[in-house]
Amino acid sequence: MTNILTILLASSFAGFLGAITGLGGGSIMVPFLVATGIPVKYAIANSMITIIATSSGSASAYVRERLTNIKAAMYLEIFTITGAIIGAYIALLAPSKYLYFFFAAFLSSSFYGIRREIGKEIQENVAQDGISQWLELEGSYFDEAIDREVRYKMTNALWGGLGMVIAGLAAGMLGIGAGAFKVAIHELILKMPSKVSSSTSNFIIGMTALAGSSVFIASGFINLTLAAPMAIGTTIGSLMGTRVLNKLSNKTVRLLFTIVLAYLIVQMIYKGVVSIA
Template structure:
């Protein structure tokens, strides 16, 4: 397979990853396997490419104040904790039931997300005491609405526990778990879709560094595959970052729901066949 094919195949996952707040690996890995990349190299390359997706969109998102760094730093502690526990548990728990369990969890998230599909901005009438004390709030200029959107998050403790679960899923299944992180942001913390996507991407980039180092030392990161894949994902993520703020929160949520449905089917299928 030629380098140009690898680049072109990697661009769409980069775009979707930047818009939906996912690393893009959930779409990239199956696409790479379909064109003949061995699955172990596809997974390793995807982990490195996720860092590129995060980096490519991070600068634009931070500049536009879409990424809430305070929230990201608070939740990253919980995510890493879950990832460490998850990685340790994989030695003792077979993967088949895990895919099924996490698939059912995502199904519940899908049902809840569908109920909010027409909601442009979530309404938080009152923050809980811990969220207020931590100042889990922010604002951003919404180009689609043409207004400065101010938002406050709630349920800080439940959000932290949700991120432990997201990290657990990532550590046990070897995925970036962006699909879980965005669900926590929107359903528990009540964060608008645009900052939810951008903040999720920011967190994924940090956690992917640890995972990529493991693959590096195992010799699975091959330059021939990684270089063009990273280039494609980087191009895609920069395109996605430009697109995101021009979309409505409703549209971003619909895109996320489509990817969520795809992930559910994939996980439940693996839970039955792996």
């Protein structure tokens, strides 16, 4: 079985990557822990700590830098939590093995969509629909990469909300943070700038993960020699990631995200094939 120092290093990497791409890091830490001999139930329960640490570590900086759009996060959280609760109930009734292919297909379409958008630095002049306007879904932040204040508006609030139900379903059915789903919906449907998308996803995933935490607390699978180094590593990694994100161009953020997305698509298909075999 692995040791505390290895966990510290791996979770620092997961936190760093999570803070930049808007992912919780569970999709990196769970396979890593299982590969190093940690039983899968412990790996899943303790990865919840990774998700919360990435979320809170990065949000503490992104919120102050106005990269996170709190209003959008709170509005979208309604749909994510609802989806996660429905997903958890469906998971009890239906086998999850075929769902991997459905979610792999969803992520593949997001991969194609994000790839098409890679060349665009900032999506300005977005025509806002009535609901998005009523929900005050807009904001501004200082972009260090292009050295100017970026003002942005979001659109398609209703479709974005419905998309977040799918992200919530994925989280509830498969026991994942579903950050990749959220970032894709933010960018492709709501037209959030990449950096706002990553940081707002980071803000949301912590609350969604917390909503499901009682199950893990009651299960007894949260282990302190695993959770403490994971929390330390992820927090430090995510705080380091927050120092980098705003200096990167949106193109680089999207490119990093598509690489992680490709990894997740392969992981979903692999899990689906293994669960059927």
